[in-house]
Amino acid sequence: MxxxxxxxxxxxxxxxxxxxxxxxxxxxxxxxxxxxxxxxxxxxxxxxxxxxxxRSKLPYLVFCGGITGTTVAFILQTVTQTNFWGSLGLTFVENIVETYPTIVQAKPTDIWTLPAFFPVMFELTILFSAFTTLFGLLAIIGxxxxxxxxxxxxxxxxxxxxxxxxxxxxxxxxxxxxxxxxxxxxxxxxxxxxxxxxx
Amino acid sequence: MDATATAAPQTPRILDREPLVLNNRSYSWITNRICGIVENKQPALWWILFIPSVLLTGLMVFCFAYLISTGVGVWGQKQPVAWAWDITNFVFWIGIGHAGTLISAILFLTRQKWRTSVNRAAEAMTIFAVMCAGLFPAFHVGRVWMVWFLAPIPNANAIWQNFKSPLLWDVFAVSTYFSVSLVFWFLGLVPDLATLRDRCRPGLKKFLYGLFALGWRGGNRHWSHYETAYMLLAALSTPLVLSVHSVVSFDFATSVVPGWHTTIFPPYFVAGAIFGGFAMVLTLMIPCRRIYGLDDLITPKHIDNMAKIILLTGTIVGYAYCMELFVAYYSANPYEADAFTLRGITGPSTWAYYFMFGFNVFAPQLFWYRPWRHNMWVVMFVCMCVNAGMWFERYVIIATTLERHMVPGSWGVYSATWVDKYTFLGTFGFFMMLFLLFLRFLPVIAIGEVKGVLPQSNPHHDDHAEKGVQEEDLMNYPDRHVAKPAAAVA
Known part of the structure; x- marks a missing residue:
């Protein structure tokens, strides 16, 4: 035309x-x-x-994604499994969900059960980082x-x-x-x- | 004396490396050869393998449908052997996947350039193996429609998962592993999908390849970020892959069952997973390179390297077997000692223990001898031994241990039912079907990455220099992060 x-x-x-x-x-x-x-x-x-x-700025984005993953896993597990937030006086956090802080496998219900939460914290760090890598890359290169x-x-x-x-x-x-x-x-x-x- | 004898002695070319692509192939030869697999008609053998694979997949679907409609009791496990073939198959398949991630991530970080010829297929294998693996625990829960209880959302009684349990760690580990492997695989595929897109005539195929190629146009401003992203994913996948099988081993190691409760499990499982995975990579790639004429891209050097890794990890696994026996003896724990006496000498399933030892520890020792690493029949034989041996390893650890609990009242003998056997056979069909479809529709070798390791792809490569020591062997590469020269700013 x-x-x-x-x-x-x-x-x-x-x-x-x-x-x-x-x-x-x-x-x-x-x-x-x-x-x-x-x-x-x-x-x-x-x-x-x-x-x-x-140099690409992507690693900074991915670092933030990873930290988000760690935080999400920490909050998810401590809110639902421990009395940690209540012991800080933040009962409203604990009241978000019904919790049954139960002693399982002799692991306590306070913050000292933290090592048992490491695997999930690690996995979610990797998961969030990987998705941030993909979507961050696509955003940067348009x-x-x-x-x-x-x-x-x-x-x-x-x-x-x-x-x-x-x-x-x-x-x-x-x-x-x-x-x-x-x-x-x-x-x-x-x-x-x-x-x-x-x- | 002839002329050659009087000539000056030639310096041995010790700095010459074995080429990664044989016969000095050009860029377009590589493109044509790999895209040709997707674009041309498949050989008859493809169909000969594909049709039974689909039928076996149907068998798997039937077995699962039978299990759902009848109950999980159609599998052979009952007290005291509550974990049997299903968990064995789960660990077997998830272990297979590990070689793919090792090749794509760990060998990338360690700058092993030979990985480029095998990483695509190995990553595909990872994804398909994890898909097969995930089926077993999902159906093992019994009421499979309740499998959403595994997801981190409160169930119908507002009760959350027990995040302190290794079984839930496993849910997170395996699902993360699958997602990250998929992302890594897809990111690697993007430039190659663009190659396929650019070669297609307009139509549905071009549309679909174009859709997944995301509009890739190979600009260096893209490659720069892309390479960073690729390296980040490799760096993320490396601890991930080591964690996945460690977490799988926690399912056993954190229990108090004699024979399971050992600290050696995580490294032992990871080594075994890489060992079994490499055997599966070779089982798939050796026929592939022959059928599709990829001998120049997957060279004897590649097979040789992978055989060496099998030898190394097989020997680590052998060390772990011996160390288990030593610890059982040295700990002076009668239950631990009994567990191993039963496995190897007096128990009802000692045959499985000897299969495991022979296939995993002795068969790979053939690879000490270089001509055998270069003989495809020997390599295939050892890989088949390892494939079988690694399944027996998990069977020995899982089922035979449970046959003898601490109290004689809870002793039993396990035997698999036909549903167990056909379900497992069916997953092989499912795995093969997915792999054959991958061969049919996607580039089996990472086209862009292989081109990148050719000598002429180095910007400092000098075609006219005498073959031998190349300029790039001696010089330091210019730093990536050179500031823009003053002239450019002005």
Whole structure:
């Protein structure tokens, strides 16, 4: 349809090998671009340094998830099995649920039965951390996403086989029709194409 | 004297490593070979295995339906042997899963790059084995429709679970293990699902692969976080997998039954689980590599490494068996000593003890000899011995111990019923059916990860350098966290 409006997404350039891609990334980094990425079928060792990427913040999220899991397990078990909260004077916590603090297997009903709660605390820490890892990752990288302008490029499908690409996006302040293309050509890029997004 | 003899002596290439992918395969060869398994028609053998697996699954469903409609008494256990085949099968299957997590997590953290060729299938095996395992305790509770009592919510009388009980720890351990293994497996699959998506013609298949590939486009800004996430999951799974079988062993070790009440149980169970799991990985992967032509990806080196792990863990298990006997003697506890005399010499099921010892301790010793680690028939033979031996180990620990309680009045002999046997056989069908469906629809080898360990995937690899010492062997990698150069900020 000729009436479709198109917006330039960016320039896509293909490279022959990991080594070429690595050196191209160094050049794009040094040229001062920010809105760009390299696409490869597998993670490339050292590429973060070549691109100047910072370290992922994901571990902080996962730490919070893990602490939440430990806390949930501690509260779940102490509220339902012990008189711990009551002994602190927080009877309203104890009144949340009916409790039957019973001595089982000679384990007491106060806080000193805590070691018996460690396995569940450990397991919930791992469980919450793992789910935080998955959903935190998806949130950070902005997936799932059904479509993307890059998928419009026929060549780009090679990224999941043996293609190595650099894409510099048009929203980068340094982006220019000629300068960006020239940079990618100088870096050894082939089949440089302007990727457009239908709007 | 000929020319070669007079030439300068060649320096042995001690720094050369055995390649992980043979015959110098290219990226696209790897993609085509692995995706081809999913895209092409399955070989006749697939159907020959799949149809009986489905039938056996049907048998399993029938057995469980019979159990539900009649009562849990259709299984052979009664006092004094209240735990028998069902718990044996549970521990057996859950143990099988451990090799998958060891390969995917522990070998990842220890930078064992050879894991990339086998981790996907091993993780799939983990998930399917845990599914089989979970069935047994669920039906063992008797009234299976009450199984929700296991969940941490108050039951109809507002009574909560006993969180101090090892059985409840087990519920948490196994369900966490299943969930985390599934997350780990799925995360590993995402880039490979994108590969399958990009190769499909538009249609239902492309839609489904695309849905689960989450729109993956292989950007390094994604890979960077992805690798962090993968490492985090590996670091989380490592203590998890060690904890799961430890908690399973607590079911026994925290009781006061002679023969169960021992501190050696957690490490002994974990070693046994990894041992049995690796045998199952090899049992599945050796036929797979031959049938699907994956010999260049799963090389004799891989089989050799796994055989060595079987030898190591088998020897640990042998040590544990001997240590149990020693402690029974040295503790001077007559009940403990009796438990082991009964297992090995005077009891009604000594045959099981000798099967266990022979299959688990002696059979793997064949792997000391390198040519036997490279002979697939010998490897398969040992793996079959271990698969059987590990089942007997759990049977010996669980059923034969309970046959002789402290008081002679509560002695009995256990024998399995046909329902016990067919249910267990049925779970093998269920396991095989799931694994065959996995082969049919998902990439059996982690495509992206295997590509990542090829020499040409290293950005500092130099194609023109003489084969031997590569630049990357000598240099330190640039640190990941290099600050952006000043020119970029300006």
């Amino acid at each position: 000729s009436t479709t409006l198109k917006r330039v997404h960016g320039y896509l350039a293909e490279f022959d090998s990991v080594q070429d891609l690595y050196h191209a990334a160094e050049q794009v980094r040094d040229a001062g671009y920010n809105r760009w990425d390299v696409h490869s079928p597998f993670p490339i060792h050292g590429m973060d340094a070549a691109m100047g990427n910072p 997936l799932p996403r059904w479509n993307h302008p890059l998928f419009a490029s026929k060549r780009f499908a090679k990224f999941s086989d043996d293609g190595f690409f650099v894409c510099i996006e048009a929203r980068d302040p340094k982006f220019s029709q000629e300068g960006t293309k020239a940079l990618l050509e100088k870096a050894g890029g082939r089949n440089i194409e302007l990727v457009e997004d239908e709007i």
